[in-house]
Amino acid sequence: MVYRPARPIRSSEITPKHLWLDRRSLMAGAAAAAGATLLPAGAMAAGERAKLSTTPSKYSTDLKPTSLESVTGYNNYYEFGTGKEDPAQNAGTLTTSPWTVKIDGMVDKPGDYALEDIVPATVEERIYRFRCVEAWSMVIPWNGFELSSLLNKVGVQSGAKFVAFETLVRPEEMPGQRGFFQPLNWPYVEGLRLDEAMHPLTILANGLYGEELPNQNGAPLRLVVPWKYGFKSIKSIVRISLTDKQPATTWNMAGPREYGFYSNVNPKVDHPRWSQAEERVIGAGLLGGTQPTLMFNGYEEEVASLYAGMDLKANY
Ligand code: MTE
Numbered sequence: 001m002v003y004r005p006a007r008p009i010r011s012s013e014i015t016p017k018h019l020w021l022d023r024r025s026l027m028a029g030a031a032a033a034a035g036a037t038l039l040p041a042g043a044m045a046a047g048e049r050a051k052l053s054t055t056p057s058k059y060s061t062d063l064k065p066t067s068l069e070s071v072t073g074y075n076n077y078y079e080f081g082t083g084k085e086d087p088a089q090n091a092g093t094l095t096t097s098p099w100t101v102k103i104d105g106m107v108d109k110p111g112d113y114a115l116e117d118i119v120p121a122t123v124e125e126r127i128y129r130f131r132c133v134e135a136w137s138m139v140i141p142w143n144g145f146e147l148s149s150l151l152n153k154v155g156v157q158s159g160a161k162f163v164a165f166e167t168l169v170r171p172e173e174m175p176g177q178r179g180f181f182q183p184l185n186w187p188y189v190e191g192l193r194l195d196e197a198m199h200p201l202t203i204l205a206n207g208l209y210g211e212e213l214p215n216q217n218g219a220p221l222r223l224v225v226p227w228k229y230g231f232k233s234i235k236s237i238v239r240i241s242l243t244d245k246q247p248a249t250t251w252n253m254a255g256p257r258e259y260g261f262y263s264n265v266n267p268k269v270d271h272p273r274w275s276q277a278e279e280r281v282i283g284a285g286l287l288g289g290t291q292p293t294l295m296f297n298g299y300e301e302e303v304a305s306l307y308a309g310m311d312l313k314a315n316y
Pocket of ligand 1: 071074075076077078079132133167188216217218229230231232233234235236
């Protein structure tokens, strides 16, 4: 099955944001008044998130997308806990509006940008393979826009070589950032080489399945780099900095021998503790649920030239 809308969705078909926001506060209010929550506070059921105006993309795969249930119910978002079901349980409380992204460093127009000024009115649908370093995979119909378009708008200065990203720190709303056991250092940080960031496959996503991103998937804005292991795709971004130095990255700091800066999907370079040759396909059932992992996660034709002449074992 090819999952693609037959035509772009007209803006008249989209719930105006104020109505949707009203509905959200009504729901939260009603739940609070009842003294009981059927959904975690602030969480919305599928179909309750604002619809996006989307247009298809030539970069989408024809593979059948993983179910919405798995995409939004099996997550890694350590700010909300280390269990796969913790983000869906706990992320509903995160306030995602208003949202500001600081863009700074080696750019012509640094500043604090409101989300509305960053996200285009119509975004693309990008159905991408998604491969986690833990050797599982999904196919996710993201909605978003190329990171390069934003970087071009703010003007990258000559001399900039890397892009650094940061997730917010808000322990009041992020239970994984509270308490004695802290699995990672906060903020969660990631980085790309400038040519990787400017590649047309690299997107900032504000939605999936044609609706605004659920909090557990990194609302309101997250990175998606489909040829790299999933942890590069940093969620809930509050800062984007252009720099001439390779930025530190969270998982590399947590386990330098296990997680490199590049983290390109590569079936020939195993994780020190497990093979990367195969992946468990989420939603494919218990039998026959694995498949071979592809070089650069199937995007070799598009991105191999970025790494021409590089030793990919040394630069894992
Ligand atoms: N971003 C932040 N801020 N915190 C995280 O814990 N987990 C990463 C990545 N981005 C993570 C993050 C990992 S390990 C993966 S596999 C993907 O998000 C998971 O994205 P998904 O839950 O939307 O599938």
